[in-house]
Amino acid sequence: MSGFASWIGGALGWTLGGPIGAAIGFAIGTAVDKATSKGLLLEPPKRGSRQRRKRTDPVYEKRRRRISTTQKKAQTKSGDFEVSLLVLSAIVMKADGEVTTSEKNYVRDYFVKMYGKERANHAFQLFNGILKKEDLSTRQICQQIQLYMDHSSRLQLLHYLFGVTKADGHVSEEEVELIETIAGYLYINDRDYQSIKAMFYNPVDSAYKILEIDKSVTNDEVKKAYRKMAKKYHPDKVQHLGEEHVKGANEKFRQVQKAYEQLQKERRF
Template sequence: MGWMGKLVGGTIGFALGGPLGAIFGAAFGHAFDSGTELELSREGQRLSRVEQNQLTFFVAAFSMLAKLARADGRVTPEEIDSIEDFMEKDLRLNTDSRHAAVNIFRTALNAPGTFDDFARQFYEEFHGQPQMIEVMIEVLLRVAVSDGRLSAEEEELIMVAVNTFHFSSVRYSQLKSKYVKTADKAYAVLGCSPDADNDQVKRCYRQRVQEYHPDKIAAKGLPDEFTRFAQDKFREIQEAWEEVKAERGIK
């Protein structure tokens, strides 16, 4: 990840604008200027567009997860364990990336910026990239239910993201059903109803495959760790399709 190498090497001399920039600056000791989007690095070079996307996604994800963890008023050891488990098992963060994520998470926990602030800035950056938006919604859901339940406070915040991102309420319900119940999970993964006919199911499967093909996701500029998360999603789509095919006798 280009920006991570520059961060570890101490050569980043820029700040993101907005509330995410405040988190980044506080977490890593870089100057923050709310009026700037990106400042020049000390080497006189700007981040590439891909690196900017990666940095924004990474900071937004762990800032929003911090506010999600505080949704019920306190952060429990179980919630911290779930975040660390997500870093290790789902994202498979390396040591440097994990330290960066922990810094962002801890900084955002008590920062004045709100979940709404972070969600709005994320949407400004990625409003034209629906896969990035869906990955973020699914990240929030997966971590929220990692303790075995989705609390009303947690879902209220996730719905803030859904509304801010102009994300389909139907698609949100499908994603939610992957985590809060087991019935019809395969159909939720494919993004269709169990009542759909075979042709509709096939169309949904083909659309999901096209959206989450690893080559297409790689071109979106996701951080490497989140790209692996999306690749797991692609495998999940394939497995769901095989399950539905077997259930319906589709050849």
């Protein structure tokens, strides 16, 4: 459990509070209970211990929360993005009432690819605990993420969630509708939502949707749209999350390039 505890310590920042903190706390408790049942942890101190619980002043706590919500949005760190992925993945996977092995494997494989096997194992241990929590509030969790996470990181979250829905080869309407709801809660506009969705579902005129333009635009407008989207989805936008996420963001960037090349070929310019 020491490795797990160390990983948790390094992973949590602004996620310690709010609904995400509650979900993570539940998951940690589940992991601790499991370890205790196997004799991996010592018994907790008895009630006669000299340790005292700190009293919480409700007035102070209310004021602290009010101040925190008005503070400038902090730049998201890798660990905060990581646990946000886990919580939102759990919500989406449970949308259709069934969590498949393929979906769970997608999460594990993604974390192995991004963070390495050891860190992925710790993340998946936490993820299993989150899946067991029944009362996850999608709206409250997304509000916390939107409050602290920059726009580029939220777009990366959305891209990942679409990958989760396709992991088992079956995409339910409930899952897609939930992701659209999540996008709204995260303040991601419809054009950005449709752009990322088109990277996975290849609708008619998907190249136009990815570049967020209509078929009626001129060639010059296609070029302008490409430059705009290439800038929006450039991997450097999530560089603050760590090198592992820069690699993950390359997929969105490649899709934009592919869409532009397709239109170049179709329009012959």
